Every structure is written in C-alpha cells, then in structure tokens.
Amino acid sequence: MSAEANTLTAKDFTSDQDVRWCPGCGDYSILKQVQTVLPEIGIERENVVFISGIGCSSRFPYYLDTYGMHGIHGRAPAISSGLKIANPDLSVWVITGDGDGLSIGGNHLIHMLRRNFDMNVLLFNNEIYGLTKGQYSPTSPEGKVTKSTPMGSVDHPFNPLALAAGADGTFIARSMDRDPKHMREILKEANLHKGTSLIEIYQNCNVFNDGAFGVFTDKKTKAETTIFLEHGKPCVFGENDSKGLMLDGANPVIVDLESGEYSVNDLWVHDKHDRFKSGVLMRCFDTPMPDREVLPRPFGIFYQEDRPCYEDLLHEQIAVSINRKGEGDLDALLRGKNTWEIA
C-alpha cells in the first residue's frame, strides 16, 4: 500500500463520464460503495482494473477512474482470466449481471470459479434483463410475467450461490444495494480473499422489476426476512435479535429467543469454512409470502476456503521451467535439435 494511495478519496476513483443509469437504480449505490471502498483498500488506481460484459450493470467501469474494459456479453470472466495471467499484480474486478453472468456467461463464470483466479466478481442480480428492457433472467422467479413471458416464466431459476458452490467457488457471499455498510464490509473481505470472490448483490431495477427484493430491503420487513451471517457468531435475526437458527440434522429451524426456551448459546454458530453447513444456508432460498413463514434470507459470507490461484501456479511453472532450462534461448529454439549444413 503506497502512502499516496492512502490519501485518495472516493472522488479520485470517479471518472469524468456522466453516469447514465435510470434515476433510482440500485446500481448507483453499488458504484458509491465501490468508490468508497477502493481508497480504503489502498490499491493504487493504476493497478485496478474493472472488466465487465454487457448490461446496465456492465457500464460500471466507465464510471471509475481506473483502468477498465466494457467487454462483450457474458465474457468478462474470460477477459479477466487472460488479463490476470498477463499481469497477476493487478487488482481485477469483474462486473456482471444476472443475465450477463448467469445466462450467456454462465460457463465462463463456473470455470473461473474452479480455477480460482484472484479476482473479485460483483454479480448485480436484479432478476431481470435491464438493458434490453425487461425480459426475465435466469434468476427471475417461476411465473414471472415479463415481456418475453406474458403468461409467466416456466424456467426454474438458478440459485446463484448454490451454483457457485457446485463450481467449487472459494468465496461466496451475498449483499444488497440498500445496505451500504454491509456491502462495503463484504467488498473489503472479498478484496482480502486470495482467490475468486463472488458477491451476489441484490440490486433493484426500479424500471423493469421494481421491488423484487423489497421484502428483504424494506425497513418494515427486513429484520424478519433476512439474517446477517458472521463467521463464528450465532445465527440471530429478527426485531431486536429475537430469533435464531438451529440445525435439526441438516434442516435449519427458527427458534424464538424471547420465550426463554432457547438462548443465543443454543444457536447454530456460522462457520464459513464448513462446506456443508454453508450449503444449507445457501439453500435458504424460499420467497417470503404473506401466508407462510419461511426461513430468513441470509446475507454475508457463506463460504470461504483457501486454494491456490491459477495464475500463481502458472507463473510458478514458468519460473520452474526457466530455472530448469534457463531463460529461453531464441537461437537454440530456431535451430532445434537436428541441423545440417549445406556449404
């Protein structure tokens, strides 16, 4: 961390381009948090690269005064993989949407996760195709009526975190546009994680899918419908932390902490290194309905694991190879093993 980087502010990370999202779009908040966090992290601007695909969210790189590329639809993870191999010292941030990252780009995303490049992926999930004006996406709930599904979608949606876990992602988290503080914390943790950090961010598209996450983000309902995970801490939630989660076998159950029957000490303690328990949390995915109680939707870091990064292993092989064979000798390569002379 350079001394100078320390003194930068969010403004230094703001480019001169007009931000062109719809007024009220959740993207603004994400941009703000990223611009706030970057100077705190202390990486020099010139060493930061934002790579995106196509979508409303993918305009993101234009608004940051760092290096950036607005790529093509779905390919940001692949572009970034090449970039990271080319220069492992860069701090690489991938910006993608639920269509960009999970529909057309799903394959690159899962391959990036298994290879575990040291990058941060911000998946803006608004459960809709914003830029193309409102078709359903792979995260839209079943039955969703959109321009392309006038009778409701018949696609069973992805659970993006479960998918990432299935692809052996090493850092899997969720946050939301409406909770700036939480988002900033998660962004910082993601940056610290060595490996591919995937953050799904619930983002409101107020034009084509307004209120998709209202039940989780609205002050009125948030306490009851969400649970904020902290590593090593018991799983409490609810108004005044009045509720908690316990595990009955592999089934999470809600317990009331006010009745006196259970105390915080009885609760499930979140362990982000436990693959199976974090998997159970990822599957807490039912949508709250007025008529039935469901498990709260978890936010925070579900899972984290240390595993070598692709670019490091690759550069290690290069180093070993140079060590063994010496720096490549171009003339020896041109000459090959068998030559003859014509005099």
Added chain:
Amino acid sequence: MSAEANTLTAKDFTSDQDVRWCPGCGDYSILKQVQTVLPEIGIERENVVFISGIGCSSRFPYYLDTYGMHGIHGRAPAISSGLKIANPDLSVWVITGDGDGLSIGGNHLIHMLRRNFDMNVLLFNNEIYGLTKGQYSPTSPEGKVTKSTPMGSVDHPFNPLALAAGADGTFIARSMDRDPKHMREILKEANLHKGTSLIEIYQNCNVFNDGAFGVFTDKKTKAETTIFLEHGKPCVFGENDSKGLMLDGANPVIVDLESGEYSVNDLWVHDKHDRFKSGVLMRCFDTPMPDREVLPRPFGIFYQEDRPCYEDLLHEQIAVSINRKGEGDLDALLRGKNTWEIA
C-alpha cells in the same frame, strides 16, 4: 409400451454402421448396456432420439438404430431442448463427454438441468479429450500431464455431480463402464425419472488416459474404494460388506463392521431425496492413494427430486392460451385491431 417393442432385442437397436472406437475403449460397454436396456424399457425405436455433441463418445448415436443427431461440440443439451419442446413424446438421450459437456458445453448443461427437461444425459467421463488426442479436460486431476500440460495441469477440476446439484439437477447418478449390471440398473432408473437425469459414467480411455479409474474398477481394489448407494439401504462397502459409513455431523466416517463395535443398524441410511446428505456423498471425491485411507467413491443414484418439466409447463401454457383465446385465427391476426378501408 407396445407389444411389438417388447419383443425387440439389443440387435434391433444396433445400426449398420461399423463401430469405430479404439479396441478396448470403455465406450463399447456403455453402448452395449444401452442397447440392452432400450428393448427392456419398451419404447418403440422410432420414438427414441439420441443427440450428441463432438468427441469420441459423441459418435454414439451412429451406432444405434434409432433417430439420432451428431451435433456440434457442446451443444447437445440445447439441441435436445428444442427437440423435446417440439415433440415432448420422444424419449430423448443426450450423449456427451467431459470436454463436450463440461468444458465448451457447461452452460447448456446447467441450464438444461435447472429447466428440467425430461431427458437422460449420459456424461462419458474419461478425464481426457479423446478425439483430439489427449489434452486434459475439466475433470482431469490437478497435476495431470497431458499434451497440453507438459508440466502438469494447474486447473482445479470440476466435481461434475456437485456442479449438477448446484444447478438444481433433479436426478444425479454415477456409474462405470466396467460394471455393466449397475449401469443397466441406473439407466433404467434414469429413464423412469421424469425430468433431466444426469448419469456420470466413468469410462476408460485406454489410449490417452488408461487406468484413470482403475482403482475403482479393478477387482482387486474395487471393494475397498467404492460404495454402491441404494435408496433406503445402509451405506455398506468393503470386502464382504465389512465396512460402513456413518455421519459425524456432516462428516462421513468409515466404521468397521467386523470389530463388533458397530453393526449395520448404526449406519447411515442413504436417502436420495435428502439434498444435504446427498451433497455430502457427492463430496466424497478424494482419490485413493497408497499412503492414506480416503472415503470410498460412491456410485448409484445420489439425488432425486420431482419437479415439473419445462416442456410440460410450456405446452400447458399453449393449451391454456388456446382454451382462453381459441385456436389461433390467422385472419384475425393478419387484420389486427385497427383497420380502415379505402374504397
């Protein structure tokens, strides 16, 4: 099931084309089992369609006297999706390899799984690219030396079943080329399952990756290194069923049934409808090494769930639409809502 179909034999499902795999290739056994199972299932030949991508394995459809298409690399799931929508009555079998289905075709595979078309997917996993003569694949173990990785692969491989579970697959199973009986059983179960049935089949490529699964398939080691799952049955394995699995929290542990300390009644009973426990089994994925004992590799049906199929929901919407609006009236469509006459 037609009376005639009943009387068909494997030979009736054999096409007139010479089979062109390398002598000794594991693909032969899979072909044999499929040709044996098809007449038992009792679907008429004309209602069976095999769709494949590109790879050694993808030559499969040519050898069956059913309808078939040898598609392009990685796209069999997408071709099949269209086909199944076009005619939901067909029995559709997707043939793919670890490169075809998990590398270039990974995205189509996961989207097919979430949409849950009623199809059977046979993923021939030989942990190598056969047809292109021996590059590593997304399932090759780390460190694998191949033509494209002379210093060993630095890719962390996919766990195909965990990936399928992450994509909300509704039927997830594993079998092997060297256990014909088991394969036939699983094929039949897959056929019975209404939804996308994914069967990973360990298949030996004796030319480019000989013995990749030897430790699981060889008579000498098989009993100790594998466990065959049966729904509702305790998890026993080992020579003379001398061992079993128990669950310690989410951790499977091996217990000895001969010492007298544990009996079959203490064992973990496999429940293919339990998402979390089946997930634990999918993660039993360590490679046996001479120097350390690891959990046995499970075979059988890991997980099964009933969920509506895409094609049924789509055709239901068509039916509802016809019901509501009547069969489309072409002249009404041409005319639209606002017309005027010029006389």
Added chain:
Amino acid sequence: MEKTKSPETVRMNEERRDVTILFAGDSGDGIQLTGSQFTNTSALFGNDISTFPNYPAEIRAPQGTIAGVSGFQLNFGSVEIFTPGDMCDVLVVMNAAALKANLNRLKIGGTVIANTAGFDKKNLTLAGYIDGNNPLENNSLGKYRLIEIDITKLTREALKETPLGIKEKDRSKNMFVLGFLYWMYNRKLGPTEDFIRDKFAKAPELIASNLAVLKAGYNYGDTSETFTTRYEVKPAPLPKGVYRNIMGNQAVAIGLIAASRKAGLPLFYGSYPITPASDILHELARHKNFDVRSFQAEDEIAAITSAIGSSFAGNIGITASSGPGIALKGEALGLACILELPLVIVNVQRGGPSTGLPTKTEQADLMQALYGRNGEAPIPVLAPASPRDCFEMAYEAVRIAVEHMTPVFLLSDGYIANGAEPWRFPVSADLTPIKPPLRKSAGGEAYMPYARDGKGVREWVVPGLKGMEHRIGGLEKEDITGNISYDPENHQKMTLLRAEKVRRIADFIPEQALDRGSPDAELCILSWGSTYGAVKTAVKEMIEEGYSVAHIHVKYLNPFPKNLGDLLRGFRRVMVPELNHGQLVKIIRSEFLIDARPLTKIKGLPFTASEVKEAAVNTLEA
C-alpha cells in the same frame, strides 16, 4: 401568454400533400407513444405513412441531456409515402435538449412547437446552451415559425381537479401535444380515446385524466386565438382494400406465424434478447394459441441449436438476433447447412462493429450472412424493403427454408424493424401454399436421408415415424445414404450438390423487376433492404425532373434472381447505396464484372432521399 412569431406565415385551412413531424423529448416524455398514436390516427384517416423512431441507447439516459433525447419522426400524406421524410415540417420539442439535437432536421420556414417549461435554466444548461442562453428568446429561431406553449403548466391546469400527484399529472403532457396536433391537422380524437380506454382499463382515474388532457390540447388549438391555421392532409389514393398499420418486427412475427400455419408446422422460436430484435420474441410469445413455442435460451448458440433440434423433430425452427448475436451463431449455421434442415435466421441489423451502436440502424451484416461461417456453407439470404414487406419476406423465408430444406437468412434492420406503414394485409386463403417435403408415413423403399428430388432437395423424415430411423450429423456424409464419408470425390460432390440446391432456388423466386425507370437508363440505382423508400423517392423525383435513371430493388440476395445480371448490363452506370462501407456492391462487381459504384453512409441513420438524389445527380453530371 403564448405568442406566435413570424405571424406573416400564418394562413387558414391550408392543404398539404404531405407533412413530416418530428416529436422529440426526454425518453421519459412518452414520445414514442405520442408518435405512434398520431401514426395510427392518420393511417385510419387514410393517409399513407412512414415512421422512424429513434431512441437513445440508455434505458433512461440522464434527463434533460442530449443523450437522453428520444425522437419519433413521421411522414404522412395524401400521396404515396416511401420514407419518414428527409427534413421536417414540424418539430415538437418537449425540452431544450430536444431542440438542440434536432433543429438541423427542420426545414427552413418549418414550425417549432416548444414546451416552454422544458427551457428553464436547468434544462438549458443540461442541453449545453451556454450561460442559459434561451434559443426561444434570442431570435436564433428567426428562420422558423415558433409556437411556444407551456405544456406542463397547461396539463397541470387541466388536471387540477383530479387527486393525482404532480408526477402523475406531468406524465400525461404528451397527450396535450397530441391533442394540439390533432387540432392542427384536423384529426379525430376517437382512435386515441379508444386506445386510452383500453390501455388504462385497470386504472379508471388515468383514463379520465388522459382523456381530459388530450381534449385540453385540442381545445387549446381551437380556442386560442393565435392559432388560426389548420392544415388538411387528404387521404392518399392508395389501392382499394382494407388496411392496418404495421411495424417491421411485428410484421416479421406475423409473417412467421402465417407461414407456419400454412405449412402445417408448429413454430419454434429460439432466441436470446437483443436490441433491436427482441420485439419479435415479445410478439411471438403473445401468440401461444397459434401453437407458437417461444424459448428464451441461455444464449444465441442455444437459441439456434435448439431451433435446429426442433426442426429435426418437425417444427419450423426460427431464431433471431442482431449482429453480435448472429456472430455467435456461425458455427451452428454450418451445421444446419450440412444437415439440410429448414431453419430461418432473422438478423435485425444494427450499427457495428462489436456492440457498436445498438439502437441505431445499419446494413453492415450482409457479408456476415453470406460468409460468416467455416467452409463452403451457402445459405439463401432475403431482405425486406419496408416494414410491411417484412411480412412477405418472413413468409418467403419460411417457404424457401421448408421447401428447399435449408437455413435461410432474413436481413431486416433497426430502421424497418421499428418503422411503421399502412399495410393492405392479405387474406390467409390467398397466401402462397407452403409444401414441406415431409414424409408422413413409413413404408415403400428404405429411407435414404440424402437422396434428392428434382430440385436437389432431400426428404424430411421426423422422429416418431416407424421404420425410417436414421442419424444425421455435421461430418461430411455420403451422397444419398447420409453415412459418414471421408471419401474425397464424395466431399466434392456433396459440396457441389449443396451449392447447386441453393443456386436452384433462383427457379422458385420471382424474376427481378425494374422498380421504376427505363431498362436502358444512363444510371441504375441498385438498392437492397431498408434503403428502398429513400431510393424510390429519389428516383421518382429525378425521373420527374427528366434524368435518365432507373431503380432496381433486390430482395433476394442469394441466389440473385436469374435475370439480374442481364438487367444490370443494360445500364451505363450502376450505383449501389448501402448503409455500410460497400458490401452488396462487392458482390455485384464480382458476380457480374460490372463497374458498380458504392454510395455509402455509416452514421447509424437511414439515407434521406435527397442524399441519394444528390449522389445520383452528381454521377450523371460528372
């Protein structure tokens, strides 16, 4: 108080042959709706019409800025209309940015109708009028007739009795403009009133408010003493018949459905959203009762390959996209080509390369359609000339795909996709029959998947037919049997057979007609696709002015109509206007060894008739 400048231009009840109006405002101002309402009403009245919507790339670009300006241009007349008009007679601007962005499209002497509320300090600054220099006030519009109305204020006043909030009230200010223009052009409010009632069926308070504002706009014209002139644009002498208004993408969708019905094949539509093609998906998804199976795939590759799968199973597989998405389909196009299955690929072209100018029009994907895949993989290419022609060419695309067992490209573009014109729609019974070479029952000789009929077309057997089981694939196949074959002679034979099959389609399409002019004119203007209207207008005018010029418009780009070469050789010069850097012209030169010259425009905008005319006159007078 509103005032009318240059009162000397004010006259009463004037008659006009044709009028071009450009509605412009913020993307939130309801410009597209206003434009299409005026279009419908004029169409119903009997005018000929052509329209050109032009909206910004962002969903909601920053309010008040130039980037956020949305436009809708329409040309309507008592004469035949072929384009949305080069320059406007009337420019309606809802704010300062709209004026700034579009003033250069207004004819000298034309009318500006300005919403003065959109010219406050903030709006002026956002639009880049420095120091708040208000163009409405500094005489910079001296060459035009200026009508200033505080539309915002008048709209709010019209609604002051309603319980609506300010924001909701302001949302109907486009109805005020519409009402005012209806008054100005002597139009009835009826059709728009019906539309309002239908659209807001679930919100009666909005019906009331919109109707009120619409009337307020009309009455404002009627009662305000300053507006003494109304214009009359009589119905056009269009051929007798029943008409409707139609947009290009809608016409494609309807054409596809009609063809699928006439062919007796369910329509499978595999696609992935992309501007400006998505509306075809939206339209098709609404017609499930025509047994339309629309499948929003995970990407363009899945879109086309699922369509191929559906064709294998006996549907007519269709896929559509725009340039970048079409690029992704190249590999699968080769598969469809070698399988010899029917498939229609619609490309609604937009500005490229890469993501380019997603909301702008271009014709730069012709070469991609002809050659954008590996190996020798010939695919027929058709291009509609106008919004209504999209119906006919979509229908033709299905007909050729099915009857000749081949993928077929349909090259539309953003301009005709979103443009509209009156359409004398056909009766279904009159549509050309489509006869799929579909084997309906088994029996007879063994099925040879790649045996061919006299046209070079193979028979289509669909899974489910007993005794006809067969396998097809992307490897080269033996003639007749379709078995894999690596035989050198066979490969050459099959390559030539596939080429010949496509070439022979020329026997089943109309011969090329001369659109206008004499077959031995000095100059032939050869157009394709959406440039039709501009070229037609230019040639019409030039012939009237005595120039020796002719117009040929090609809708079948591969194979060409058989007589095209002979026709072209009759002219001394050939000019090919295209919205690209010269693509068809390359083919024409190569194919016919004619020194055809390009006229190119790569601005994301259609040609104006005068651009074409100017270039043609220059050529003739050079």
Added chain:
Amino acid sequence: MEKTKSPETVRMNEERRDVTILFAGDSGDGIQLTGSQFTNTSALFGNDISTFPNYPAEIRAPQGTIAGVSGFQLNFGSVEIFTPGDMCDVLVVMNAAALKANLNRLKIGGTVIANTAGFDKKNLTLAGYIDGNNPLENNSLGKYRLIEIDITKLTREALKETPLGIKEKDRSKNMFVLGFLYWMYNRKLGPTEDFIRDKFAKAPELIASNLAVLKAGYNYGDTSETFTTRYEVKPAPLPKGVYRNIMGNQAVAIGLIAASRKAGLPLFYGSYPITPASDILHELARHKNFDVRSFQAEDEIAAITSAIGSSFAGNIGITASSGPGIALKGEALGLACILELPLVIVNVQRGGPSTGLPTKTEQADLMQALYGRNGEAPIPVLAPASPRDCFEMAYEAVRIAVEHMTPVFLLSDGYIANGAEPWRFPVSADLTPIKPPLRKSAGGEAYMPYARDGKGVREWVVPGLKGMEHRIGGLEKEDITGNISYDPENHQKMTLLRAEKVRRIADFIPEQALDRGSPDAELCILSWGSTYGAVKTAVKEMIEEGYSVAHIHVKYLNPFPKNLGDLLRGFRRVMVPELNHGQLVKIIRSEFLIDARPLTKIKGLPFTASEVKEAAVNTLEA
C-alpha cells in the same frame, strides 16, 4: 521365402533426381513415425524434401479396414522440391487395406513393398478383397515391381532372444521397413539410432529391440540376394547455410515465440483444442521458459476473449483454432477490432462446412476470415505458403498486430500444418525488429486512447501505468478521446479511420513479386496459401515446356500488396486455383474487375502439380 517379381526392372546403384515414397498401414503401425524418420534422415543428408501425412479421422479406426489406413507421403530429391509429389515411386504397405486405398497413387512401373503378413485372409476380407482374392498373388500388380517381405515374421525373428511379448515385438516392425528403405536409398542409420536412444531413454529394453529391428531391416536388404539394386538421391543444391527440418504448426509456434521475444512482449496463448490446430498449443506449452503463458480455455470464445484481456494488459494475445472454432470467435473479433488491440488469430483450416472433414485440408475459410463478424470490422489476413513459411508469416502476423494495433488473421491449413520441409532457419539477430507503440512511462499530455499517429495507429497504454487510467469498450467511441459516442458523424469517421488504418498496412508489407514467368504472360496463375508448391511445380514445368505462363503467390490477402492490381492487369488471363469453391477469385474479380477464373478442388486433398498444369494447359489451348 521372399521373392522379387519382374526381375527385369532390377538394376544396380541407380541415381535418381527425386523419389516419392508413400508409407501406408494401419493407424497403429507407426506409419507417421516411420515417415518422419525417413524425412529427417534425408534432410540431414541434404536432400530437399516435402511431406504430406494423411491420417484417418478416428483415433483408432477399425484395424485392417480402409478407414483405418494412415499414410505418410514424402518427396525427396537432389533438386528443389515444392510438393510431396503427385504420384509415388514407392508404395510401402503394411496390410491389404493400405494397398487397396493407395494403389491408384502409384506410378506405373513403381515399386510396391508389401508386408505379406498383412495379407492374410482376415486382412483381405477387412480390406474388401472379395473371396480372399490376394492381389499379391493374382497378377493384378503386373504393372508394378512387387517386393514381398514377411515383415512381421522377420521382426519377430530379429527379436526372438528378447523377453518382449509378441505384441511389443510387433510394435517395432515399422523399424524393419525403415531399415530396409535406408539400405535401398543408401542412408545412414545414425540419426534414427539417436532418435531411438532418446525416445526410449527410460526403457533400455526398447532401445535394444528397436535398434535390432532397424538393423535387421537394413541387413535384410544388404544380404538378401534378390535385392541387388540400391538408389542414390544426391543432396540438393540448396542455398548454402544451416538447415533443419520443420513442420508447419511447429513453425507457427516458433514464429510466434520469436516475434514475442523480439517485440519484448510476453506471449499469451489462449486456445481450445481442435484438429489440426492443437499441435500449436502442444508446442507452445513446452516453451514456458520463453515466458509463454498457454491457457487451455473452456471454449473458443474464452480462448479469444482471454487473449484480448491479456493484450489489454500488455501481452501479445494469440488464439488459434480451426474452422468451427473460428466461427465461434466472430463476435470477439469485432471487439478486438473496435478496441484496436493487437491480437493474432491462427486458423489451421480443415474441410468444412460444420465438422466436415476434420483431418483433411481445405482453404474454405478465407471469406470467414475477411467477413465472418458483424458490422464493418476489417482485419488483416495473411497466409503462409509452406511449412517453413509458417514461421515467417506468424512472425509477420505479430509484427503487424503489434505495430498497427489490430487483430490479424493467419490462415494456415491442415496440409502445411502437418507437412514438413527443410528450413534454413534465421539467426535471431537478423529478424525484423518489432516496435510496439507502447507507452512506457506516464507524464506529458493527458492520454487520449484513440489519438493516432501518422500510420493511423493509436498508442498502447497498459494497466499499471500511473496517471494514464482509461476505459475502452465495444460501443462506438468518440474520435481521439475514446469516450462512448452515438454521434452519427463520429461513427462514420471512426469506421473510416479503422478501415484506413488497415488499408495503410499495405505501406508496410513487401510489394507483390512475380514468383516465376514473364509479367506479360498469356496466363497468370494466382495462388495463395498451401497451393504454392503445386502451382510452382506446374508453372516451372510449363515454362520449361515453352508455355506463356506466370505465377503470382499472394501471402498478404488483406490488404493486398499495392502493386497487385497493376501486376494482374498485365496478363491476358488469370486463373486462381483454390481448395474451395472459389473464394479469393471472388475478391480479385470484385477488387480489380478482372475476369479471373477459378480452379477449384474440394476433396480434402491438396492440388497435385499435374492437376494445376492440366487446367492451365487447357486454358491456354482453349
């Protein structure tokens, strides 16, 4: 006992100018290895050489069948050699299928060397000799000299003392053939002996056995009294210098590495395996000590986009594939084009369309290279003429990509990729310098990403450089600043600037030379890519025979060398031989309005010189 038929053809120590041998056998017979050993030994001896391996599509096609036959043809001589030879002098067949598949390639009077063990009943049946009719015995080979050897038996005998199993013994029977041919052509065993020692370093028993069999084959010739004739093919009068043998794909890999070193840029290679391009990946992956970063991506789209990402970060991004994989890269090519980043795309062409003939050669992807993407996205296209030329053109591709900030296509094909020839390799110091327009340090004026130098090339600034932060993307960009711009005039300007930049590359490539013949000959044969050798041979012979013919070989296909049009206009006729249905010929006709005529072959095989000659003679005598 082995016997030699037609003993009248047997003479002693004959000298030959050039000889073509075709080794053929089952794909498990080690044919490719035998061929390449003979090639290396002959090259080391000083012959000029050209080779053509031809293997089946299956990894191991069914043993003994025609489909399973693998072939390796080589032409070596004391004269300059340009092709692997049209017809063979010697045909070595390890089994009946190999004879059946290749007899038509043997000259009348040529020699068949047959392994009699491969002509047992089973083999005869598998090869389709009906009723076990043995061609070695029924006098059907009367027109040829037949040498029958029971190679299998003799190999086993040579190894009878070793502990190896039968299977392992049989595996070295190719060494017997090789030894025998070394005797026949007076070659030393040394190079192959070294090779054996190296290859089996870890299995000493295999070194011993292979050496033993090799010698046994040699001695068999020497001692067997029937073989009294040996041939001599003297070294060729090649230019002085040090030579090595090189294959096309290997030359591409080495060329790329050399260029990356000379440009001072790490080489990033993003690719996905595909025949016949994979060997480039295999070769590059071996050279990590040259700072080569090879990345086997999940698919071709990831391969090219990762390469684009690496170029953004200052590597030279390279990607390679064959037709179907290239088709998938179209969209990303547009991105590279509009970003104006360096990138090299290698297409090792194979038979199409679709999966086509994966192991066969073709030149049918030229149009795809020129036009296979959306919008106006011009990309330079180069094509090597021969295996060794792959080095030069790969180097050129990097040079142009880097110095002109553009993606560049390199069109190789299966024929030159796997063919080999002697190469007088350069010294690294003599290689053309490559100067990337790379900003190394910040400071000075603000960085304008799309400002251009005199060549129309923008400056390359790479992340990590302080104060030069900038964003690039696939939307149209404003001239100079690179900011997003939807301005119509700007789009036209940028489109033209990008086209102009590519056009101006013509100033930085060599002018087109005449390969042979007079500039006003009656007929010019215009070739590109791998047809070079066949055309060169044909033209040489024709000129020697007095025909008025000339040869131009184009290696720069976009832009063309500046003088190409003028050169071509000097001939009365132009013929363009291509392994496709006529692609370059279309461009030539369109560009220069010359009535160039195609000569096409679409059989998955290269032209023979006589095919070209025959067509040329027919044209001249027509």
